[in-house]
């Protein structure tokens with residue numbers, strides 16, 4: 001497991017929040033985050049660089065639940081986003097966030113010079129966000145210098161982003177919307193489904209628009225354990241690399257902090273708690289999730305807390321506990 005920490009908080013650091021005695025802050029003492037990164041990812045970026053000259057616009061897809069954490073700064077440095085090619089930021093999975101934060105998020109990005117932003121839900125190809133992508137991209141391309149591609153009638157777009165943010169889903173949603181075609185690229189709930197820069201995929205007629213799907217490229221450095229836990233909660237890092245118990249402990253902290261106690265019914269426990277081990281154990285017992293382990297008495301049956309952790313994570317990732325943004329979003333208006 002990647003994180004070592006004192007699981008019993010100091011009594012002095014407890015507070016009552018939304019009627020629950022809980023940790024005042026989520027703190028972890030960490031050892032090593034290096035193995036949270038799959039090594040092959042930098043290679044994907046090189047391939048993207050070589051394809052860039054045949055691209056008219058870059059669509060960067062990001063998970064709207066982590067608007068601050070985890071956007072890869074290497075995309076800007078190595079692909080020259082916002083300077084070399086027209087750039088559209090697609091904040092996907094909008095169905096999982098509280099959209100009353102939209103203007104604040106837009107201001108946060110505008111402060112960094114990013115003004116072309118569309119929120120999407122790729123599960124709904126007929127939704128407003130998906131519909132507005134091709135018109136927006138066409139406008140950006142028409143207003144840009146196409147240099148070596150100015151004679152080319154068709155448009156070619158490259159879809160980039162960190163793993164599991166919905167790049168392939170976006171391509172499939174655009175195909176479904178505009179061409180009424182089925183899935184062209186693989187979609188999966190675990191990061192790393194797309195492994196190479198794919199052949200171009202047609203998503204629109206007149207003008208003909210092709211998309212290049214690309215493998216997710218993770219940020220080169222996770223700045224803090226908390227940032228890593230957010231990325232893991234959003235399923236951009238494989239769960240077992242970070243540790244399911246640590247990810248759910250952070251989830252529990254975030255839900256309790258926000259007063260979202262609907263996990264009680266979902267996990268079939270009696271009341272809110274700030275103790276992840278107790279929560280996962282009781283939930284496993286209530287679901288009859290039992291595993292056998294070998295100890296000094298021979299084979300013993302114990303609650304399978306890993307199964308409860310999986311259910312807890314699934315609940316969060318499918319929106320069972322409501323719409324949640326994991327980041328605090330700095331507001332330039334309040335500087």
Ligand SMILES: Nc1nc2c(ncn2[C@@H]2O[C@H](COP(=O)(O)OP(=O)(O)OP(=O)(O)O)[C@@H](O)[C@H]2O)c(=O)[nH]1
Pocket residue numbers: 092093094095096120121122123161162163164165166167168169170186187188189190191192193194195214215216
């Ligand atoms: N709730 C919700 N889930 C989504 C949305 N878009 C994609 N997903 C889910 O997110 C997961 C990842 O989607 P993919 O399209 O495979 O993501 P990707 O970025 O291509 O993944 P990699 O190839 O691993 O980089 C899948 O389980 C999708 O069903 C969305 O708008 N809302």
